[in-house]
Amino acid sequence: xxxxxxxxxxxxxxxxxxxxxxxxxxxxxxxxxxxxxxxxxxxxxxxxxxxxxxxxxxxxxxxxxxxxxxxxxxxxxxxxxxxxxxxxxxxxxxxxxxxxxxxxxxxxxxxxxxxxxxxxxxxxxxxxxxxxxxxxxxxxxxxxxxxxxxxxxxxxxxxxxxxxxxxxxxxxxxxxxxxxxxxxxxxxxxxxxxxxxxxxxxxxxxxxxxxxxxxxxxxxxxxxxxxxxxxxxxxxxxxxxxxxxxxxxxxxxxxxxxxxxxxxxxxxxxxxxxxxxxxxxxxxxxxxxxxxxxxxxxxxxxxxxxxxxxxxxxxx
Amino acid sequence: xxxxxxxxxxxxxxxxxxxxxxxxxxxxxxxxxxxxxxxxxxxxxxxxxxxxxxxxxxxxxxxxxxxxxxxxxxxxxxxxxxxxxxxxxxxxxxxxxxxxxxxxxxxxxxxxxxxxxxxxxxxxxxxxxxxxxxxxxxxxxxxxxxxxxxxxxxxxxxxxxxxxxxxxxxxxxxxxxxxxxxxxxxxxxxxxxxxxxxxxxxxxxxxxxxxxxxxxxxxxxxxxxxxxxxxxxxxxxxxxxxxxxxxxxxxxxxxxxxxxxxxxxxxxxxxxxxxxxxxxxxxxxxxxxxxx
Numbered sequence: 001x002x003x004x005x006x007x008x009x010x011x012x013x014x015x016x017x018x019x020x021x022x023x024x025x026x027x028x029x030x031x032x033x034x035x036x037x038x039x040x041x042x043x044x045x046x047x048x049x050x051x052x053x054x055x056x057x058x059x060x061x062x063x064x065x066x067x068x069x070x071x072x073x074x075x076x077x078x079x080x081x082x083x084x085x086x087x088x089x090x091x092x093x094x095x096x097x098x099x100x101x102x103x104x105x106x107x108x109x110x111x112x113x114x115x116x117x118x119x120x121x122x123x124x125x126x127x128x129x130x131x132x133x134x135x136x137x138x139x140x141x142x143x144x145x146x147x148x149x150x151x152x153x154x155x156x157x158x159x160x161x162x163x164x165x166x167x168x169x170x171x172x173x174x175x176x177x178x179x180x181x182x183x184x185x186x187x188x189x190x191x192x193x194x195x196x197x198x199x200x201x202x203x204x205x206x207x208x209x210x211x212x213x214x215x216x217x218x219x220x221x222x223x224x225x226x227x228x229x230x231x232x233x234x235x236x237x238x239x240x241x242x243x244x245x246x247x248x249x250x251x252x253x254x255x256x257x258x259x260x261x262x263x264x265x266x267x268x269x270x271x272x273x274x275x276x277x278x279x280x281x282x283x284x285x286x287x288x289x290x291x292x293x294x295x296x297x298x299x300x301x302x303x304x305x306x307x308x309x310x311x312x313x314x315x316x
Numbered sequence: 317x318x319x320x321x322x323x324x325x326x327x328x329x330x331x332x333x334x335x336x337x338x339x340x341x342x343x344x345x346x347x348x349x350x351x352x353x354x355x356x357x358x359x360x361x362x363x364x365x366x367x368x369x370x371x372x373x374x375x376x377x378x379x380x381x382x383x384x385x386x387x388x389x390x391x392x393x394x395x396x397x398x399x400x401x402x403x404x405x406x407x408x409x410x411x412x413x414x415x416x417x418x419x420x421x422x423x424x425x426x427x428x429x430x431x432x433x434x435x436x437x438x439x440x441x442x443x444x445x446x447x448x449x450x451x452x453x454x455x456x457x458x459x460x461x462x463x464x465x466x467x468x469x470x471x472x473x474x475x476x477x478x479x480x481x482x483x484x485x486x487x488x489x490x491x492x493x494x495x496x497x498x499x500x501x502x503x504x505x506x507x508x509x510x511x512x513x514x515x516x517x518x519x520x521x522x523x524x525x526x527x528x529x530x531x532x533x534x535x536x537x538x539x540x541x542x543x544x545x546x547x548x549x550x551x552x553x554x555x556x557x558x559x560x561x562x563x564x565x566x567x568x569x570x571x572x573x574x575x576x577x578x579x580x581x582x583x584x585x586x587x588x589x590x591x592x593x594x595x596x597x598x599x600x601x602x603x604x605x606x607x608x
Contacts, residue, residue, distance in 0.1 A: 100511075108522070134513040 019116070022196055022246075023076030029187035029196075030083050030241065036183040037176035041091035041144060045176045048098050052086030053079055055102025056123075063111045077116045081105050084124035084241060087177020088234065088281070089131070092141045101127040121288040122245050125281050132281070147173035153232040153277035156225070164224055167231035174233070181231040188240035201249055202239040204260025205267075209235065212268030235267065238280040248288040255291075255298040262294075263287045330450060332457040339461025345438045346469035346524075347531040352438040356470050357520040359429050363486050366474030368422045370467025372415065372430065374460060376407040377439050381447040381459035388448045400443045401434065408434045438466055469527065476523045481514030 038046045060078040064071050072078075085101050105127035110119045132139045142151055149155065151174050152162040166172050170180025178184075191197045210226060219225040230236070243249060243263055250259050263283050270279020327334035345351050352373075359369045383403050384391075391399045412430050415423045423430065433439065442462055447455040478484050483492030490497065491508035513519050 096509075130513055133516065133518070134511040135509065136512075138509075 019077065020075045023080050025191065025194055025196055026080050026241070027076060027083060029190045030080070030087070030177070032183040032186045033177045033180060033237065034083060034087055036170050036180040037087060037091075040170060040179060041146075041176060044144075045091040047095070048089055048091060048093055048176060049083065049086035051095060052089070052098035052102050053082035055099040056082035056085065056106050059103045059106040060111065063107060072116065075116065078106060081110070081123045084122075084177075085127050087237065088124065088128045088175050090139065090142050090175050092144060093138060097131060097135065097138060101131050104130050117247055119247055121285045122242050122248050125242055125285050125288075128281050129285055142173040142175075144173065149173065151232070151277065152228060153271070156228055156232065157271075157277045162228050162232075164227050164231065167228055172232075178234040178237045181236050184236040184240060188236075191240070197240065197244040200253065200256040201243050201260045201263075204257050205239045205243055205263045206230065206235070208261040208264030209267050210264075212265055213272070216268065216272050218272070229271065233271075233278045234280040238267075238284055239263075242281075242284050243287065248291060250291050250294045250298065252295060252298040252300060254300075255294045258294050258298065259287055259291065262290065330454045332453060335454045335457040336461035336464075339458060339463070340465040340468065343462075344465040344469060344531070345441075345462050346466055346473075347528050349441075350528075351441050352436055352466060355429050355432070355436065356466075356473065356524065357517065359426055360470050360474040360477055360520055360523075361515055362478040362482075362484075363471055363474040364422070365425055366471035367467065368415075368419070369426055369429065370463065370470050372411045372426075373433055373436060373438065373466055374463025375411055376404060376433055376436075377442060377463040377466075378456055378459035379407050380404045380439060381442055382452050382456040384443045384447040385450060385452045385455035391448070396444075396448065400440065400448075404439055404443070405434045438462060472527060473520065473523050477514045477519050480511050480523075481516075481519055483508055483510045 034049055038049070056078045057073050061071060061073050063069075064073075082102055082105075085105055086098055089098055089101070105123035108130075109121060109123040109126035110116065113119050128139075150158070152167050152172050155162050167179075168181045170183060172179050188197070188202070192199060210230070213219075213226055213229050214221055217225065217229070243260070250256050266283035266286060267279050270283055271277065327337065339345070343349055346353075346356050355369055355373070359365045380400075380403050384400060387399070387403070408431060411433070412423075415426075415430060442458060446458050450458075475485065478486075479490065483489060483495075489495055491505050492510050493506055495502045495506040495508075497505050511519075514523065
């Protein structure tokens with residue numbers, strides 16, 4: 001009886017989905033790929049992942065402590081940023097690289113623009129590009145005890161043969177989190193089944209990238225080449241975990257398709273015509289920058305509001 | 317001294333000293349007015365570049381201000397921009413030839429940005445906004461103040477970019493490999509890895525943003541101490557942004573809210589049932605619809 005009589009303002013029905021919930025699931029979905037990276041590259045990879053996560057979380061905590069703001073490290077978004085950043089670094093990186101990257105990601109890209117929800121680009125990718133421009137040699141040093149060859153994408157660009165099976169499993173050199181296509185897809189499936197991400201952005205991204213590669217890649221409908229391009233580099237990681245970032249991707253359905261196609265074409269351009277073999281991270285941060293524009297032109301018409309031209313017709 | 321006559325930092329308006337400080341601090345062209353961004357972002361890859369560029373600009377700015385001020389009654393209003401360009405361009409050519417002769421290294425380093433001083437926004441802005449309306453002496457000092465303000469700002473930007481992005485300070489290796497600092501401190505310094513992005517364009521934006529933030533903080537602190545900063549950034553892009561103490565703002569808002577609440581309370585008491593008027597029904601106009 002008393003329950004029924006309780007009067008409160010709306011909303012009356014709340015879903016159990018919270019930011020920290022979603023972010024926790026993203027962390028869990030990232031674990032297979034991160035785990036495979038640690039298995040593939042050894043203890044160095046684990047140390048880099050931990051340093052990176054520690055750096056992002058500590059930066060967020062310190063910033064909010066110093067500026068006397070609400071501490072938001074509990075929402076796990078800093079952990080996601082740190083994990084993604086770590087997975088985007090090569091395991092040969094010196095210890096201070098993930099720390100500088102983490103500080104840049106949180107302090108400059110996220111907090112100075114107003115914290116979670118206000119960042120204009122994906123913090124992890126912003127930091128990756130910052131590091132890539134600042135320390136190009138350290139960021140592309142993929143030579144370890146196990147792997148002495150170039151990354152498959154670089155080999156592919158040089159016109160060498162690569163083993164597609166190895167690329168799909170992930171026994172290849174590369175950054176910590178990007179090598180194993182299988183592990184990333186497992187994580188992505190978890191997120192898709194939970195409804196945290198949908199296939200609109202990754203789907204259009206990958207499909208448009210494949211079409212671009214078929215048209216301009218110079219190999220035509222060569223199955224091995226296409227699957228090597230798909231499994232190599234950060235395409236899978238980027239498409240499922242970074243392009244779908246809630247804050248920096250469009251919210252309108254039409255906008256999501258446009259965004260996905262834009263990313264696919266841009267990645268294709270960078271990979272086929274660019275100097276370096278990889279272009280996913282630059283494609284996504286450039287995509288992030290045009291998201292406000294995409295949203296501006298794809299806002300759906302509100303129910304019950306007539307388009308302007310019809311009004312004028314009636315007047316006449 | 318009336319309130320209207322008061323210039324920057326409490327000095328009398330349009331005196332040499334006031335103009336000088338105004339350009340250097342209060343209306344610093346780079347950090348407050350935010351004009352002349354092109355050389356600011358492009359040539360500040362090192363501190364020495366900043367100094368040279370700044371001094372060249374100061375020279376042109378001071379002399380062109382003086383000449384334009386002298387000619388202000390001669391120049392017809394409709395062709396003032398070409399007239400300004402002629403004056404400014406002659407001084408820029410002077411600077412360019414002198415630099416080419418005596419500091420060829422700097423001339424090479426700054427390249428196209430030396431002739432581009434002709435279209436520098438600061439010089440045009442000052443000619444248009446100040447020199448063409450004021451006496452020669454304050455105009456000359458306005459040019460010197462603005463020029464030195466610009467020099468200081470871009471030198472500091474260059475200093476930080478050079479130090480972070482290359483580990484050097486005025487071309488002396490401080491951080492990174494080959495550090496000139498001896499002993500264990502030097503060893504520690506030599507471990508530094510230059511963050512190359514700061515030498516590139518993105519770094520210029522980051523350093524500039526940090527400096528502007530510091531400038532705003534200085535302004536905020538001055539306001540806190542009760543100094544008059546209303547003259548800060550007059551006519552600049554950020555002149556309409558007022559920085560307030562967040563605590564004060566909160567108190568003000570709370571006070572406003574309380575006042576509103578009190579008013580609502582009073583109103584509610586005043587309304588009596590007899591006061592409430594039932595609106596009469598409007599007479600329905602018959603035939604209005606049919607006419608349409």
